[in-house]
Amino acid sequence: MKKTFVYVAFSVALLAAACGGNNQSASKDNAGSSTAASDEKKPSENPSYDPKRGEGKFTHVDVAATLDPKMADAGEKVYQLKCSSCHKTTDEKLVGPGWKGVTSRHTAEWIMNFVTNTDEMLNKDAAAQxxxxxxxxxxxxxxxSDDDARHIYEFMRKNDGVK
Incomplete structure (x- = not known):
């Protein structure tokens, strides 16, 4: 019993370490940056909750009809570093849900708010719950970072077949 408890505790700590992490090398590239509520309000003053955009600072994200390959490649690097241990790019669940089709189920604002404001989204948003x-x-x-979130969204679009 004691060995099982130690094994479980170690596994949970290992999973938390693998999924967590501090992004010290956040990209400062503003190409394709999004318009956040911080343009109109202080970052701590989020607009009221909207289930289509979720809870967070992203109120409008400019998304081109065609894929931005540079952003998608940057997003794939973030995915490999921070997301792939829990999410597959197929519809198969790993620890978290698979990403296939996610950009058709959720808006860019919702996805970017979720990945940057996870705890609040899980507390307030019915789809996240x-x-x-x-x-x-x-x-x-x-x-x-905001740029990481935008790049991941573009990688998700690439994964969903946007050209």
């Missing part, structure tokens, strides 16, 4: 009930594991805060 439904995923939590399926996966049974809260996504840890990955400390993603």
């Amino acid at each position: 439904a995923q939590l009930e399926i996966c049974l594991v809260r996504m840890p805060n990955q400390n993603l």
